[in-house]
Amino acid sequence: MPSFSTLSCRLAAALAAALAAALFALDAGAAERYKIVAYYFPPPPGRPAYSPADIDARLVTHINYAFANIRDGEVVPGDDKADTGPDGNFARLRALRRKYPHLRTLISVGGWSWSKDFSDVAATAQARARFAASAVAFMRAHGFDGVDIDWEFPVAGGAEGNLHRPEDRRNFTLLLQALRRQLDAEGRKRKRHYLLTIAAGNNASFIANTEMREVARIVDWTNVMTYDFNGPWSRYAGHNAPLHDDPAIARADADPRFNIASVVDMMLAAGVPARRLVLGMPMYGYSWKGCGSTHRGQHQDCSGKGRGSAEEGALEFDDIDDALVNRQGFVRHWNDAAKVPYLFNAETGEFISYDDTESFDHKIRWLKSRGLGGAMFWHIAADRRAVLQKVLAAGLLGR
Numbered sequence: 001m002p003s004f005s006t007l008s009c010r011l012a013a014a015l016a017a018a019l020a021a022a023l024f025a026l027d028a029g030a031a032e033r034y035k036i037v038a039y040y041f042p043p044p045p046g047r048p049a050y051s052p053a054d055i056d057a058r059l060v061t062h063i064n065y066a067f068a069n070i071r072d073g074e075v076v077p078g079d080d081k082a083d084t085g086p087d088g089n090f091a092r093l094r095a096l097r098r099k100y101p102h103l104r105t106l107i108s109v110g111g112w113s114w115s116k117d118f119s120d121v122a123a124t125a126q127a128r129a130r131f132a133a134s135a136v137a138f139m140r141a142h143g144f145d146g147v148d149i150d151w152e153f154p155v156a157g158g159a160e161g162n163l164h165r166p167e168d169r170r171n172f173t174l175l176l177q178a179l180r181r182q183l184d185a186e187g188r189k190r191k192r193h194y195l196l197t198i199a200a201g202n203n204a205s206f207i208a209n210t211e212m213r214e215v216a217r218i219v220d221w222t223n224v225m226t227y228d229f230n231g232p233w234s235r236y237a238g239h240n241a242p243l244h245d246d247p248a249i250a251r252a253d254a255d256p257r258f259n260i261a262s263v264v265d266m267m268l269a270a271g272v273p274a275r276r277l278v279l280g281m282p283m284y285g286y287s288w289k290g291c292g293s294t295h296r297g298q299h300q301d302c303s304g305k306g307r308g309s310a311e312e313g314a315l316e317f318d319d320i321d322d323a324l325v326n327r328q329g330f331v332r333h334w335n336d337a338a339k340v341p342y343l344f345n346a347e348t349g350e351f352i353s354y355d356d357t358e359s360f361d362h363k364i365r366w367l368k369s370r371g372l373g374g375a376m377f378w379h380i381a382a383d384r385r386a387v388l389q390k391v392l393a394a395g396l397l398g399r
Contacts, residue, residue, distance in 0.1 A: 034396035035278055035374030037062040037197075037223055038389075039108065042082055042089060043381050044310050050381040052092040057100035059386060059393040064148045064197075064223075065093060066379070067111040073121050074134035075109055084142070094143040106195055107139055108148040112159055118151040119163035122171035128178040136182045139194065146195025147179060148223070153201055155209035173211045176218045199223045202263050202280075203255075213271025222272055223376040227282040229258035230353065232305040232313030237288040237297050237351040241281065242338035243363060249299040249335075259338070260363070264370060274371040281363060281375050281392075283317045283382040284309075285354025296333055296344040297351035306350050309382075316382035320354050334358070339366075357391050364395035 038060045043050050055063065069078045077083040083090050097103050110118060121131040135147050152158040154168035165171070176196065183194040198215065200206060200222045216222065230238025236251070242259045250256065257263070260279070267277055290303025305313030315324075320343070324330050330343040330352065339362040343352040355363075367375065375392055383389055393399040 033061075033374075034368075035062060035221065035376075036060045036389075036392050036396055037064060037278055037374065037376035038380040039064045039066050039376070039378045040089075040093075041066045041379040041381060042079070047310055047316075047381075048384065050384055052089055052096050054384070055096060055380060056386055056389070057096055057103045058399060059389040059397075060380075061102065061374070061397070062104045062106065062195075063093065063096075063380075064106045064108040064376075065089070065144070066108045067114055067150065068107050068109045068138065069114045070109065070117040070121060070131070073117070073127055073130050075107075075131070075138045078114065090142045097143065097145075104145040104195065105143075106146040106148040106197060107135075107142065107144045108150050108199070109135065110150040110152065112152050115150070115152045115158050116162050118154070118175075119165050119168050119171070122154075122168065122175040123165065125174075125178075128171075128175050129182075131175070132178040132182040135179060136186050136194075139183075140186065146197065146220070147183065148195075148197045148199065149176065149179070150199040152199075153206055153209065157201070157205065169209050169211060173214050173218070176215060180218050195220045197221055197223060199225055200267070202226050202228060202258075204257065204266060207266055207270050212267065216272040216276055219276070221276045221278050221373050222267070223278045224263060224267060224280050225378075226260040226263055226280040227378070231286045232288060236299055236301050237291045238299055238353065239335065239338050239340050239342065240284075240286050240353040241355060241359075242335070242340050243359070243366060244338055246298075246335055246337035248337065249295050251299050254299060261366075264372070275373045277372045278374045278376045279363065279367045279372050281360060281377045281388075282355055283377050283379060283388055285315045285317070285320055285352050287313055287315055287350060287352045289348065289350050291344075291349045291351045293346060293349065296342070296346075297349065298335065298342065300351070302349070302351065306352065315352065315354065317354065317356075317388060318382060318384055320352065321356070321387065324352065325356075339363070355388070357387065360388055360391045361395065364392065368395075 067078050154172045187194045227241040245256045245259045287306030288302035289306040291297040292300030308314045309316040309319045329345040340359045
């Protein structure tokens with residue numbers, strides 16, 4: 001018969017295990033609460049400074065730091081000088097995390113510019129294990145709560161020079177499985193849950209080139225990049241992030257599925273649970289010049305990129321809201337079918353597609369009606385006055 005001390009030890013061990021399991025489950029994510037995921041991208045030279053210390057973390061639940069790079073098969077800082085060090089962005093993000101205990105932070109790996117080597121790190125079991133180990137070590141070393149994989153894109157697409165393989169479709173799943181295993185192993189040691197998320201593409205090709213049903217079982221949630229449906233890479237002006245298609249401005253070479261509702265429907269049909277879909281919202285717009293006047297420039301051929309903030313054709317929300325809405329010859333219009341605003345200058349033919357508080361309000365109500373898990377936005381430094389952030393916080397968090 002076990003001694004009293006032995007029974008006490010067993011009881012203590014059982015209570016400790018139960019407490020650890022409860023903490024693990026509690027930290028595993030507030031599945032029933034809405035998430036507001038902010039991507040933080042350091043402003044490039046020439047743009048106003050905006051560090052993690054400037055973020056009002058009361059308005060968000062998660063911050064994804066964009067981006068870490070991949071070098072020799074491992075995760076490395078994107079910019080050692082800006083990211084690391086006692087006064088670097090990572091240190092400031094840790095300080096923000098201490099100030100706001102509800103906040104969770106993730107390191108986002110890849111993005112448009114640094115997805116070149118994903119195909120290689122996903123190609124073999126050995127490469128996947130090495131990458132996953134480096135991601136976990138990076139996360140722990142810099143005080144993050146999880147890892148966000150932004151592979152743009154498996155199998156096809158993305159920036160020129162990216163590596164692609166047909167096997168990427170399966171290897172993407174296997175890479176996430178390797179990450180999940182190592183994050184969970186680390187979590188058991190620390191008695192907590194580490195997050196794993198992805199940024200997903202906005203079209204049928206991305207869904208065809210991934211195994212989203214399996215992916216959804218591995219990750220905590222999927223941030224769907226439901227923007228960039230049209231942009232200055234196109235010869236005609238279109239809406240950046242329409243909620244719905246507008247048949248009244250249809251053209252033969254425009255895909256009627258290039259809208260938020262269609263992509264969410266495709267994700268759901270592919271097997272992603274609604275609560276594990278976080279809807280992407282842009283805090284920027286696109287511009288064209290020399291556009292035809294029909295439909296006030298909507299879906300009209302143009303002569304090229306319009307004005308921009310850091311680069312031609314791309315404008316941050318602050319720059320649009322502060323200087324262009326019903327100013328400088330621009331008139332704000334509303335497309336009630338697509339539920340988005342746009343600006344048109346009839347004299348110059350300049351067209352600007354963007355989102356504002358009205359379109360955000362429609363998208364918030366829509367995502368709630370579909371049972372989605374929350375909202376994600378790119379990127380927080382484009383809304384320095386927190387105009388759009390406050391709309392999201394009020395609509396999803398009641399703040």
